[in-house]
Amino acid sequence: MVSIARKNLFHDKIRFIITLIGVTFSVVLIFAQVGIYLGFMQNASIVIDNTDVDIWITSKNTPNFDWAQAFPETKINLARETKGVLHAEKFILAWGVMKRKEGGTEQVEIIGYNPNSGIGGPWNMKEGRASDVKGGKHIIMDESAEKKMGEFHIGDEREVMNQKVKVIGITKGIKSFTTAPFIFTSYDTAKGLASYIGQDSTVFILVKTDPAENIHEIVQRLNERLKGVDVYTSRQFSNRTRWYWTVETGMGMGFLMTAFMGFAIGIVIVGQTIYTSTIEHLREYGTLKAIGANNLFIYKIIFEQAIVNAVIGYIVGFVITQFLIKGYEKTGLAMIIPNYLIVSVFFLTLLMCISASFISIRKATKIDPAIVFKV
Amino acid sequence: MEENNIEVKRLKKIYHEASVEVIAVDDVSFNVKSGEVVAVMGPSGSGKTTLLSIMGCILRPTSGEVIIKGIKTHEMDEHSLPEIRNRYIGFIFQAFNLFPALTALENVEVSLNLKGIKGKRAKEEAKQLLERVGLGDRVDFLPMDLSGGQKQRVSIARALANRPSIILADEPTGNLDSKTGHSVIELLRDLSVKEKSSVIIVTHDNRIMDMSDRVLYLEDGRLKNGANSKKR
Numbered sequence: 087m088v089s090i091a092r093k094n095l096f097h098d099k100i101r102f103i104i105t106l107i108g109v110t111f112s113v114v115l116i117f118a119q120v121g122i123y124l125g126f127m128q129n130a131s132i133v134i135d136n137t138d139v140d141i142w143i144t145s146k147n148t149p150n151f152d153w154a155q156a157f158p159e160t161k162i163n164l165a166r167e168t169k170g171v172l173h174a175e176k177f178i179l180a181w182g183v184m185k186r187k188e189g190g191t192e193q194v195e196i197i198g199y200n201p202n203s204g205i206g207g208p209w210n211m212k213e214g215r216a217s218d219v220k221g222g223k224h225i226i227m228d229e230s231a232e233k234k235m236g237e238f239h240i241g242d243e244r245e246v247m248n249q250k251v252k253v254i255g256i257t258k259g260i261k262s263f264t265t266a267p268f269i270f271t272s273y274d275t276a277k278g279l280a281s282y283i284g285q286d287s288t289v290f291i292l293v294k295t296d297p298a299e300n301i302h303e304i305v306q307r308l309n310e311r312l313k314g315v316d317v318y319t320s321r322q323f324s325n326r327t328r329w330y331w332t333v334e335t336g337m338g339m340g341f342l343m344t345a346f347m348g349f350a351i352g353i354v355i356v357g358q359t360i361y362t363s364t365i366e367h368l369r370e371y372g373t374l375k376a377i378g379a380n381n382l383f384i385y386k387i388i389f390e391q392a393i394v395n396a397v398i399g400y401i402v403g404f405v406i407t408q409f410l411i412k413g414y415e416k417t418g419l420a421m422i423i424p425n426y427l428i429v430s431v432f433f434l435t436l437l438m439c440i441s442a443s444f445i446s447i448r449k450a451t452k453i454d455p456a457i458v459f460k461v
Numbered sequence: 462m463e464e465n466n467i468e469v470k471r472l473k474k475i476y477h478e479a480s481v482e483v484i485a486v487d488d489v490s491f492n493v494k495s496g497e498v499v500a501v502m503g504p505s506g507s508g509k510t511t512l513l514s515i516m517g518c519i520l521r522p523t524s525g526e527v528i529i530k531g532i533k534t535h536e537m538d539e540h541s542l543p544e545i546r547n548r549y550i551g552f553i554f555q556a557f558n559l560f561p562a563l564t565a566l567e568n569v570e571v572s573l574n575l576k577g578i579k580g581k582r583a584k585e586e587a588k589q590l591l592e593r594v595g596l597g598d599r600v601d602f603l604p605m606d607l608s609g610g611q612k613q614r615v616s617i618a619r620a621l622a623n624r625p626s627i628i629l630a631d632e633p634t635g636n637l638d639s640k641t642g643h644s645v646i647e648l649l650r651d652l653s654v655k656e657k658s659s660v661i662i663v664t665h666d667n668r669i670m671d672m673s674d675r676v677l678y679l680e681d682g683r684l685k686n687g688a689n690s691k692k693r
């Protein structure tokens with residue numbers, strides 16, 4: 087079969103390139119927007135997603151991980167007595183300030199965990215061990231904090247909330263969504279540093295459950311037993327945190343709008359170029375009809391044009407996106423392109439190009455083959 | 462007794478243009494046998510193109526019958542007509558109407574593809590058709606690199622795809638100088654004899670008269686000389 091679609095596309099190279107630029111631009115914009123958003127979202131719930139527990143107990147109406155309030159720590163006893171609870175642990179997240187190396191201060195998020203169980207402690211250790219926070223005011227920081235805090239090494243002394251602390255470990259890739267660096271330390275040290283929490287309070291209770299029991303029933307029981315707190319499964323709390331930053335702040339909407347704009351621009355550019363091309367080739371479509379082509383044959387030509395534009399534009403866009411990811415990583419931020427996104431953007435691109443060619447379809451199939459006798 | 466490839470009976474076409482009625486074809490009847498070359502002549506606006514369009518099932522008549530190989534096409538619905546054109550009719554146009562992005566070979570191939578001949582076979586047949594019209598050495602040329610006469614030969618090769626019973630040509634030499642036009646008509650004549658197809662040529666060129674079996678004169682949509690003017 088001779089492909090009139092491809093022949094026509096490649097015959098008019100300038101128009102073809104303009105179309106491809108349009109498609110590629112859309113693809114890159116959509117990938118970048120969703121990828122950056124997912125990168126932010128990964129950070130938003132990074133501690134929840136990397137802590138090996140099943141249930142998070144928070145103070146009432148805690149909107150997200152970073153903005154949690156304290157509640158009486160004695161509730162942990164009730165939690166431990168609840169059926170289906172294997173293990174419960176106190177856990178702190180508190181805001182504090184840390185002195186920068188060059189002077190001045192930066193806000194930090196202090197995380198206090200039980201170094202004996204290790205639950206809620208840092209993962210991805212680059213230097214040192216998570217259990218080393220025991221036996222003194224010892225902290226673990228992420229290498230990414232150097233941008234704000236200045237260079238630091240194992241054994242360095244720093245000041246958090248006007249108290250001297252010692253760096254005993256460095257992690258990799260543990261960044262908060264709020265951009266305030268995480269300071270991992272023992273539960274007791276954290277309470278000492280962020281004394282405003284109060285001696286008898288905790289910020290979270292982390293629960294490991296009996297896998298034989300239904301987790302939602304355990305959540306229910308904890309809710310009834312503890313009162314005045316919120317009980318979430320890890321997944322729920324992770325989603326709640328992401329939802330908060332996505333919807334309540336309007337940030338998600340911003341990304342969505344820009345991604346949608348990419349899609350719309352793509353439709354307009356592809357629609358325009360396919361349409362002008364259709365108009366210019368109207369006589370050819372008329373000739374095809376005169377020599378016996380039915381409408382299906384015409385549909386196929388226009389859809390094939392759309393699909394070729396989509397596939398090539400997508401591939402170019404995907405390759406550019408790979409470079410963009412590398413470049414973006416250098417700035418210390420993550421752009422995440424999961425497999426499902428790769429697949430869905432491909433179909434979105436197809437949808438974009440095919441819907442852009444619908445007006446042209448109408449135009450080409452409505453053409454009166456009598457045009458062929460006009461000179 | 463040769464069979465009629467196409468029969469036209471009491472054909473009438475009325476255009477309604479801005480509340481004015483134009484009777485473009487008025488009560489026209491004639492038959493064309495296989496192997497016959499018929500010239501259609503007449504002044505501008507006399508309805509030649511309209512008649513040809515109706516015979517080619519591109520335009521529907523207001524009334525009357527168009528019977529192609531025994532099929533009453535005037536009774537068929539719109540979406541069955543492409544199939545009739547595909548099977549029985551080859552078109553040749555004054556403006557050639559070649560596909561500019563396709564080579565000579567591909568232009569012919571498309572027509573074969575439409576007729577269900579695909580792949581290698583289509584390529585080979587297209588090549589043979591081009592050789593028959595004397596363009597065996599121009600198969601890979603794009604239309605813009607061919608002369609007018611060569612373009613018209615490509616379109617003749619395209620019209621010949623799958624041996625149509627009827628070839629309809631609307632002023633095929635209108636864009637050609639007289640010498641080139643002459644050879645194109647000769648080619649058409651030749652083919653009609655060999656292929657036993659009916660060739661109907663609309664023309665202003667008096668010399669085509671001499672090369673055709675019959676001439677139909679149209680004036681104001683009516684046949685002036687009955688169905689058979691000149692018999693050779």
Ligand SMILES: Nc1ncnc2c1ncn2[C@@H]1O[C@H](COP(=O)(O)OP(=O)(O)OP(=O)(O)O)[C@@H](O)[C@H]1O
Pocket residue numbers: 476477478483484485503504505506507508509510511512
């Ligand atoms: N689509 C149309 N709508 C309205 N009137 C039309 C249409 N096409 C043709 N006509 C009219 O029908 C008549 C016959 O036109 P037609 O094109 O068949 O003539 P023709 O013999 O082919 O002329 P020419 O030699 O100039 O090509 C003319 O009066 C023309 O104005």
Ligand SMILES: [Mg+2]
Pocket residue numbers: 509510511631
């Ligand atoms: Mg005409």
